[in-house]
Amino acid sequence: MAKKVLVAMSGGVDSSVAALLLKEQGYDVVGAHMKLWDFIDVGGDIYKDGRCCTIDSITDCRIVCDSIGAPFYVLNMSAAFKESVVDNFVSEYHRGRTPNPCVRCNSDIKWNTFLKKARELGCDYMATGHYAKIERLSSGRFTIRKGIDSTRDQSYVLWGVSQEALAGTLMPLGEKLKSEVREIARKYNLRTAEKAESREICFVVDDDYRRFLREWEGKHSQIQQPGEIVHEDGRVLGHHEGTAFYTIGQRKGLGIAHPTPLYVKEIDTEQHRVVVSDNDSLFTTELTAKDINWVGIEPGVGPFEAEVKIRYLHQPAKAKIECLTDGSIHIIFEDKQRAITPGQSVVFYDGDILLGGGVIA
Amino acid sequence: MKPVYLDHNATTPVDPEVVEAMLPYLSAHFGNASSVHSFGRDAKVALENAREQIAAVINCDPQELFFTSGGTESDNIAVFGTANHLRGKKDHLIIGATEHPAVLEPAEFLHEKQGFAMDLLPVDGEGFASVADLEKLITDKTALVSVMHANNETGAISDIKALAAIARARGVLFHTDAVQSIGKAKVDVKDLDIDMLSLTGHKIYGAKGTGALFIRAGVKIAPLFYGGSHEKKRRPGTENVAGTVGLAKTLQLADMRREADNARIVKLADYFIEEVSKRIPDIRLNSPRKNRIPQTVNVSFLGTEGESIILSLDIKGIAASSGSACTSGAVEPSHVLTAMGIAPVEAQGAVRFSMGRSTTKEQLDYVLAELPPIIERLRELSPIYEKKN
Numbered sequence: 001m002a003k004k005v006l007v008a009m010s011g012g013v014d015s016s017v018a019a020l021l022l023k024e025q026g027y028d029v030v031g032a033h034m035k036l037w038d039f040i041d042v043g044g045d046i047y048k049d050g051r052c053c054t055i056d057s058i059t060d061c062r063i064v065c066d067s068i069g070a071p072f073y074v075l076n077m078s079a080a081f082k083e084s085v086v087d088n089f090v091s092e093y094h095r096g097r098t099p100n101p102c103v104r105c106n107s108d109i110k111w112n113t114f115l116k117k118a119r120e121l122g123c124d125y126m127a128t129g130h131y132a133k134i135e136r137l138s139s140g141r142f143t144i145r146k147g148i149d150s151t152r153d154q155s156y157v158l159w160g161v162s163q164e165a166l167a168g169t170l171m172p173l174g175e176k177l178k179s180e181v182r183e184i185a186r187k188y189n190l191r192t193a194e195k196a197e198s199r200e201i202c203f204v205v206d207d208d209y210r211r212f213l214r215e216w217e218g219k220h221s222q223i224q225q226p227g228e229i230v231h232e233d234g235r236v237l238g239h240h241e242g243t244a245f246y247t248i249g250q251r252k253g254l255g256i257a258h259p260t261p262l263y264v265k266e267i268d269t270e271q272h273r274v275v276v277s278d279n280d281s282l283f284t285t286e287l288t289a290k291d292i293n294w295v296g297i298e299p300g301v302g303p304f305e306a307e308v309k310i311r312y313l314h315q316p317a318k319a320k321i322e323c324l325t326d327g328s329i330h331i332i333f334e335d336k337q338r339a340i341t342p343g344q345s346v347v348f349y350d351g352d353i354l355l356g357g358g359v360i361a
Numbered sequence: 362m363k364p365v366y367l368d369h370n371a372t373t374p375v376d377p378e379v380v381e382a383m384l385p386y387l388s389a390h391f392g393n394a395s396s397v398h399s400f401g402r403d404a405k406v407a408l409e410n411a412r413e414q415i416a417a418v419i420n421c422d423p424q425e426l427f428f429t430s431g432g433t434e435s436d437n438i439a440v441f442g443t444a445n446h447l448r449g450k451k452d453h454l455i456i457g458a459t460e461h462p463a464v465l466e467p468a469e470f471l472h473e474k475q476g477f478a479m480d481l482l483p484v485d486g487e488g489f490a491s492v493a494d495l496e497k498l499i500t501d502k503t504a505l506v507s508v509m510h511a512n513n514e515t516g517a518i519s520d521i522k523a524l525a526a527i528a529r530a531r532g533v534l535f536h537t538d539a540v541q542s543i544g545k546a547k548v549d550v551k552d553l554d555i556d557m558l559s560l561t562g563h564k565i566y567g568a569k570g571t572g573a574l575f576i577r578a579g580v581k582i583a584p585l586f587y588g589g590s591h592e593k594k595r596r597p598g599t600e601n602v603a604g605t606v607g608l609a610k611t612l613q614l615a616d617m618r619r620e621a622d623n624a625r626i627v628k629l630a631d632y633f634i635e636e637v638s639k640r641i642p643d644i645r646l647n648s649p650r651k652n653r654i655p656q657t658v659n660v661s662f663l664g665t666e667g668e669s670i671i672l673s674l675d676i677k678g679i680a681a682s683s684g685s686a687c688t689s690g691a692v693e694p695s696h697v698l699t700a701m702g703i704a705p706v707e708a709q710g711a712v713r714f715s716m717g718r719s720t721t722k723e724q725l726d727y728v729l730a731e732l733p734p735i736i737e738r739l740r741e742l743s744p745i746y747e748k749k750n
Binding site: 076 | 666668669672673676738739
């Protein structure tokens with residue numbers, strides 16, 4: 001009997017084609033859309049195109065599934081998403097850190113709640129439209145390799161997926177280019193073939209996280225303390241309305257007059273201070289990361305060399321990784337890196353093999 | 362096995378006799394019922410005949426019936442129409458705790474945005490609206506009491522006659538949403554002695570987009586729409602003549618078939634309840650055994666989520682539901698079961714099977730064979746279910 005697979009569908013072209021390809025490969029495909037949030041809760045322009053979790057996106061999924069001959073369901077996971085992703089997103093900013101909500105959504109929602117749902121529906125696998133490949137190494141471990149379309153590589157946000165979850169997952173787009181995916185969608189006349197991309201944080205619909213935080217704080221009676229913007233040499237240069245509105249490396253929107261360009265170097269939530277400096281001062285060589293998930297390498301070996309990414313759009317940099325006794329890791333880069341940001345994910349690779357990742361402390 | 366449809370409380374296929382009755386009014390007799398010429402007169406006569414036929418079924422005067430697009434619109438006109446008319450004089454609403462969103466959400470809007478006070482009338486453990494609590498909640502400021510006749514999720518039929526009598530004694534208007542009971546239980550507005558009643562055709566083998574609101578003579582409401590004198594200005598808009606003719610046929614057929622249909626379905630439902638209880642441990646019947654629309658069987662399977670059961674059943678070609686179907690298709694927790702005092706862990710495993718004219722014992726046997734392994738699989742994966750041996 002054909003293996004059954006539950007495909008996570010956002011309403012975009014990628015997951016539509018993922019479902020189609022699996023169907024072509026002979027799987028018994030079931031489509032599902034995760035309803036993660038409501039515009040009533042997150043604000044913003046509900047008519048903006050290309051967003052998931054809207055009635056229009058759900059309709060797109062439904063029609064795509066109908067055209068490929070797969071049943072389709074909407075799974076309401078908004079309670080789990082709020083608790084695990086959105087609340088954490090807000091509290092991380094309030095702690096002076098810059099979160100990666102997509103990473104958290106992947107490990108806690110997609111490869112947990114959704115995977116469980118797949119098993120409940122009697123599916124053998126779950127599948128997504130990520131541009132990445134899942135492979136079993138000779139060591140027996142499962143790893144993620146970068147997809148062949150290097151411009152779409154999404155492995156950075158997948159480091160938190162457990163071994164057990166990877167064993168039950170298919171990613172049919174790992175061997176495809178985005179242009180090919182669109183071509184397939186056109187050839188099969190899929191309704192989503194020409195749909196625009198959405199690559200930012202899904203629940204911050206206007207990509208303005210400060211607007212989102214302000215509205216969220218207003219609704220949940222949370223108050224940020226105002227404070228000073230100080231130069232690292234101690235001079236007070238201005239004032240701010242809350243440290244959560246700043247991120248490391250930020251230049252624009254500081255609202256201070258200074259003869260040379262200034263950047264956020266540090267966020268001090270204890271003293272409610274935003275520390276700024278010149279660009280050179282943002283470069284450092286070391287970091288510590290916690291909450292490590294080992295993917296293509298056994299936990300706790302090392303020290304070892306790897307190529308390391310400290311943010312989504314970061315050119316991997318060579319570094320040495322040491323495992324500490326408390327389970328965290330210490331990373332020393334060959335060259336200085338700009339704006340290492342607490343809360344962001346650090347992901348380490350051997351070539352295109354994802355070895356593991358963690359959260360910058 | 363052909364797909365098995367056990368979601369008749371959501372909607373039903375249109376009876377061929379209803380289709381036949383409607384067809385001439387989509388083509389040969391297409392006129393606008395408000396036109397002065399012969400085409401218009403044709404349509405108008407058909408419309409008024411339909412009004413008389415429906416009035417005869419629910420025992421009201423034809424002049425007391427107003428055609429709408431269905432249950433949701435009728436409910437909205439009843440709630441907003443009454444509130445808008447009495448605004449400034451009376452500012453309190455009493456709404457059944459297990460109402461359909463078509464009543465609940467208009468009332469919540471009036472409460473949250475427009476300053477109306479609102480009380481939810483509790484139900485007992487079987488889902489019947491509490492007559493004693495209405496006595497306590499009703500005041501001289503109460504503008505409207507709205508309590509549904511039969512509940513869509515459990516089938517529980519509340520004692521509308523007793524509830525309406527309390528409202529009548531206090532001079533308070535009483536509305537009932539009879540969308541789930543019309544054609545399946547006896548609905549006589551004079552006997553119930555109510556002021557307003559919402560009905561639709563599509564739950565009883567009529568067409569979608571057909572419905573009516575009974576408004577007792579003398580009761581005043583403010584219209585929601587303006588733009589013509591159709592339906593005595595209470596619901597302007599070119600009349601849906603074919604739909605209305607179809608609605609009349611639907612109600613006549615349902616009234617004629619009611620006793621025979623119910624007698625057959627009661628046996629099937631009882632069989633289904635007995636067999637589910639025998640084959641699957643740790644269940645809870647959420648529908649009352651008596652005083653319910655017999656086709657509705659709501660069961661909780663402890664330690665599971667209704668959503669997963671319904672989707673697993675669909676994969677096997679069985680259509681059931683966990684409550685109100687909503688636009689996005691996302692399954693929300695049931696306010697009806699919660700209001701009955703059912704604990705969330707039990708309410709989340711609820712499934713509504715609603716039978717109908719097409720339901721056979723053979724179909725139920727197929728469901729009874731497919732259901733146990735699904736429940737077993739879900740319970741094996743459940744973090745909260747412990748097998749009692």
